[in-house]
Amino acid sequence: xxxxxxxxxxxxxxxxxxxxxxxxxxxxxxxxxxxxxxxxxxxxxxxxxxxxxxxxxxxxxxxxxxxxxxxxxxxxxxxxxxxxxxxxxxxxxxxxxxxxxxxxxxxxxxxxxxxxxxxxxxxxxxxxxxxxxxxxxxxxxxxxxxxxxxxxxxxxxxxxxxxxxxxxxxxxxxxxxxxxxxxxxxxxxxxxxxxxxxxxxxxxxxxxxxxxxxxxxxxxxxxxxxxxxxxxxxxxxxxxxxxxxxxxxx
Amino acid sequence: xxxxxxxxxxxxxxxxxxxxxxxxxxxxxxxxxxxxxxxxxxxxxxxxxxxxxxxxxxxxxxxxxxxxxxxxxxxxxxxxxxxxxxxxxxxxxxxxxxxxxxxxxxxxxxxxxxxxxxxxxxxxxxxxxxxxxxxxxxxxxxxxxxxxxxxxxxxxxxxxxxxxxxxxxxxxxxxxxxxxxxxxxxxxxxxxxxxxxxxxxxxxxxxxxxxxxxxxxxxxxxxxxxxxxxxxxxxxxxxxxxxxxxxxxxxxxxxxxxxxxxxxxxxxxxxxxxxxxxxxxxxxxxxxxxxxxxxxxxxxxxxxxxxxxxxxxxxxxxxxxxxxxxxxxxxxxxxxxxxxxxxxxxxxxxxxxxxxxxxxxxxxxxxxxxxxxxxxxxxxxxxxxxxxxxxxxxxxxxxx
Numbered sequence: 131x132x133x134x135x136x137x138x139x140x141x142x143x144x145x146x147x148x149x150x151x152x153x154x155x156x157x158x159x160x161x162x163x164x165x166x167x168x169x170x171x172x173x174x175x176x177x178x179x180x181x182x183x184x185x186x187x188x189x190x191x192x193x194x195x196x197x198x199x200x201x202x203x204x205x206x207x208x209x210x211x212x213x214x215x216x217x218x219x220x221x222x223x224x225x226x227x228x229x230x231x232x233x234x235x236x237x238x239x240x241x242x243x244x245x246x247x248x249x250x251x252x253x254x255x256x257x258x259x260x261x262x263x264x265x266x267x268x269x270x271x272x273x274x275x276x277x278x279x280x281x282x283x284x285x286x287x288x289x290x291x292x293x294x295x296x297x298x299x300x301x302x303x304x305x306x307x308x309x310x311x312x313x314x315x316x317x318x319x320x321x322x323x324x325x326x327x328x329x330x331x332x333x334x335x336x337x338x339x340x341x342x343x344x345x346x347x348x349x350x351x352x353x354x355x356x357x358x359x360x361x362x363x364x365x366x367x368x369x370x371x372x373x374x375x376x377x378x379x380x
Numbered sequence: 381x382x383x384x385x386x387x388x389x390x391x392x393x394x395x396x397x398x399x400x401x402x403x404x405x406x407x408x409x410x411x412x413x414x415x416x417x418x419x420x421x422x423x424x425x426x427x428x429x430x431x432x433x434x435x436x437x438x439x440x441x442x443x444x445x446x447x448x449x450x451x452x453x454x455x456x457x458x459x460x461x462x463x464x465x466x467x468x469x470x471x472x473x474x475x476x477x478x479x480x481x482x483x484x485x486x487x488x489x490x491x492x493x494x495x496x497x498x499x500x501x502x503x504x505x506x507x508x509x510x511x512x513x514x515x516x517x518x519x520x521x522x523x524x525x526x527x528x529x530x531x532x533x534x535x536x537x538x539x540x541x542x543x544x545x546x547x548x549x550x551x552x553x554x555x556x557x558x559x560x561x562x563x564x565x566x567x568x569x570x571x572x573x574x575x576x577x578x579x580x581x582x583x584x585x586x587x588x589x590x591x592x593x594x595x596x597x598x599x600x601x602x603x604x605x606x607x608x609x610x611x612x613x614x615x616x617x618x619x620x621x622x623x624x625x626x627x628x629x630x631x632x633x634x635x636x637x638x639x640x641x642x643x644x645x646x647x648x649x650x651x652x653x654x655x656x657x658x659x660x661x662x663x664x665x666x667x668x669x670x671x672x673x674x675x676x677x678x679x680x681x682x683x684x685x686x687x688x689x690x691x692x693x694x695x696x697x698x699x700x701x702x703x704x705x706x707x708x709x710x711x712x713x714x715x716x717x718x719x720x721x722x723x724x725x726x727x728x729x730x731x732x733x734x735x736x737x738x739x740x741x742x743x744x745x746x747x748x749x750x751x752x753x754x755x756x757x758x759x760x761x762x763x764x765x766x767x768x769x770x771x772x773x774x775x776x777x778x779x780x
Contacts, residue, residue: 193691193774213696221693228777232688236390246692248383294692 138205139301139334140167140190145199147185159185160357162199167336169301172328174345175338177354183338184306186354190336191304192220204301221250225295225333229307233279233287233294240266240275243293250298258297265293269323285316292323296331303327305337309344321347384698387689388705395678402674403714406757409667410718410749413660414741415725420656422739424649428617431645432638434580436492436523436611437620439641440478440627441634442470469497471606478631482612487623489615490522493607495597501544501590502561503552510548511588512562514597514607523611526578526591532556533576538593541575545586549577562590564600572596664752668760671710675703675764679771686768687776696769703765704758711757715750722749 147160159182167173177183188194189201192208195216201208204223208216225246233242243262244254254262266272269289271282279287288308295303305324309317321344328335337348345351353361392399445465452458472478475493482491495514500507517537521527526543527535533556535543542560554560556574563569572592579586598604610633614623617638624637639646679686686699726739 188774191691193772193777217690217693217695220691226688226691228688232684232777234387234685234688236387236394245689248386249689249692249694249698253382298693 137169138166139169139171139203140336141165141202142190143200143202145189145201146197147182147189147194148197151197158197158357160189160196163357163359165352165359165362167302167334169332169334170328171334171336171350172325172348173334173336173350173352174348175336175352175354176340176342176345179340181354182357183354187304187306187336187338190302191224191226192216218250221246222298223301225298225300225303227288227291227295227303227305227308229310233290235279238276238278239271239282239290242279242290243297245294246298262293262297265296266290268326269293270319285312285319288312288316288320289323292320292327296327296333299331300333303333303335305335307339307341308337309339309341317344381701384701385705388702388709391678391682391702392706392709395681398674398678399710402670402710403717405670406667406710406714406753407717407721409663409670410715410753411721411725412663414719414722414745414749415729416656416659417745418722418726418739418741419729420652421742422737424652426737427645427649430581431642432613432617434524434529434582434585435638437614437617438612438624438627438635438637440472440482440610440612440631441608441636442472443632443634445470469601469603469608471495471603471608472610472633475607475610478610478633481630482610482627485623485627487614487616487619488612490519490613492516492519492523492611493594494520494609494611495594495601495603495607496609497564497597497601497603499562499564499590499600501548501552502563503554503558506552508548508551509588510544510562510590512564512597512600513589513591514594514601515591516594520591520611523613524580529578529580530576531579533574535578536575537591538596540570540572540596541593542572543576543578543591544574545589546577546579547583547587548590549574551587560590562592562600564602566602568600568602570596570600664756667714667753668756671707671757671760672763674710675706675761676767678706679703679764679768682768683771683776686771687773690771690773691777699771700765700769703761703768707757707759707761707765708754709757711754711760712750714757715753718753719746719749722746 142163142165145160145163146158148156148158150156163186175183175186185194189196192203196209199209203219206219208219211219234245237245240262243265244258247254247258251258263272263275266275269292271286271289271293274282274286279290282290292308303324308324309320312320324335324337327333337344339345351361351363352359353363444467447462447465449460449462479491479493482488493516497512499510499512501510515537517526517535531546533543537543544554544560549555552560554574556577558574559571560574561569561571592600594607598606612627614620620637621639624635624640627633628635690699723741726741729739
């Protein structure tokens with residue numbers, strides 16, 4: 131995967147999103163956003179409900195396409211990509227963690243973890259199986275590989291979902307209220323996991339959350355209000371620089 | 381294809397109750413199709429066997445004698461009064477060669493030259509009109525298995541031995557071993573002894589047919605060395621008409637198939653086949669709708685999982701395949717069970733049914749039904765599968 135030298139993972143340029151384009155009900159949700167995210171970024175996206183957080187997350191996750199402006203993922207412009215290319219890039223570059231863990235019920239924990247690899251590359255080889263098992267161990271579920279989702283607790287399921295999000299070694303991890311329905315202790319564990327993967331794998335993390343305690347522990351907080359970025363409590367420049375340095379060192 | 385198949389099978393296994401119900405639905409549909417097709421096939425072959433068991437599929441006769449009219453010179457008007465010619469009994473010219481040619485045709489199963497004409501049968505004061513049939517017993521048996529129809533005596537033809545029908549024997553008061561005097565229109569007579577009596581079950585034939593040696597009949601009818609009819613049976617009975625046409629063109633003789641002489645029967649058989657096909661089509665259609673509706677429900681239930689799979693990089697075409705495979709698997713396994721069920725139904729009918737005829741389950745029917753059911757499953761799942769493939773992952777994840 132070609133990557134811009136700066137270690138930039140994501141860049142938004144004057145990104146706009148409207149719904150019902152061309153109809154009388156047309157409404158613009160996002161009004162020209164500019165944002166850059168580097169490899170080492172560990173950022174929170176906060177904002178009141180209705181501010182456009184989810185819309186933005188869907189755009190960044192290549193689940194939806196912007197009305198105007200451009201979204202660069204790993205340096206590639208994505209607005210004019212067709213569904214195939216978008217899906218392929220999404221599969222390889224982005225890991226998702228949703229609020230409601232969203233495991234596929236018919237598959238075991240390990241199969242769920244391997245799913246992103248299986249849907250793009252087919253039957254998992256020994257290396258993939260080892261990677262999946264390793265990730266399960268990393269989230270503390272090494273012994274639960276053969277269990278079905280309904281045999282796991284909510285926190286365990288969310289940890290499986292995180293392992294799944296990381297199995298493709300994505301450049302960007304997107305998490306939508308990842309601790310929303312977890313108790314404080316479990317939430318802290320999960321959060322710690324994100325930290326570790328950000329550090330160990332150089333995977334940019336963007337967490338959408340309402341939770342101020344959670345966002346406060348992030349390196350960077352992007353605040354969205356009414357479709358505009360009103361603050362970017364930035365050590366962004368610092369973090370980018372640090373990221374670039376770290377990359378240069380390794 | 382591996383992951384698509386795996387997901388499809390896991391989805392089917394997870395929705396056990398739904399899967400089981402639709403499998404039963406498909407099985408019942410396929411069983412009905414197999415049973416009714418076998419039933420009608422059995423019934424038809426029974427009817428055809430009864431009808432054609434006592435007659436040839438194709439009868440070849442000399443062409444009708446016609447008046448040959450000289451063409452009028454150009455520029456003249458020709459007025460013509462024509463009386464149709466009387467059709468006297470004539471032999472087929474060069475019949476040995478015709479028989480030889482027909483023997484070579486791959487579609488033809490048996491060929492039998494017959495010399496046939498009218499006569500009177502006399503015993504004491506009783507005088508009855510009969511049809512003389514001079515046959516080559518070995519060849520004729522392949523057309524009408526006379527030996528099967530004998531009710532007394534034996535099928536012995538030749539050297540003054542004759543075989544007659546039960547009704548004729550009754551009317552003349554004769555039994556096996558008695559003498560019968562035959563007299564033809566040209567005044568020739570013969571005294572034959574009755575070697576056997578048959579019953580074909582067709583009144584006309586049992587009352588009139590007298591089977592004799594070919595040579596003796598030729599001399600009785602004054603057709604030395606000649607035959608008047610060549611009987612033919614074909615391997616594929618419903619091809620009789622086209623084969624008959626070919627034979628007519630090949631030999632220049634008058635060739636008539638059973639399909640022309642039994643037009644009504646043919647009509648009945650055709651309508652029966654048509655109605656069977658219609659019933660089968662409608663059953664197949666309802667099975668297809670069943671598959672489509674079950675998969676549609678499954679897609680609604682799995683909207684969120686589909687969204688996640690899409691978010692994880694599953695392509696649209698893969699999502700499409702997951703549901704097409706489900707359709708194919710349902711069709712295949714449902715029809716396998718259905719085929720078994722169809723066999724059982726046919727067996728039950730044969731064992732405990734009215735017993736009027738036997739239903740064979742044609743061996744080609746099962747793979748054909750299973751193949752068709754699988755294709756139906758795929759086609760039926762196309763609409764829901766397309767919907768699954770088009771699901772917007774955003775909507776699927778958010779609002780499911």
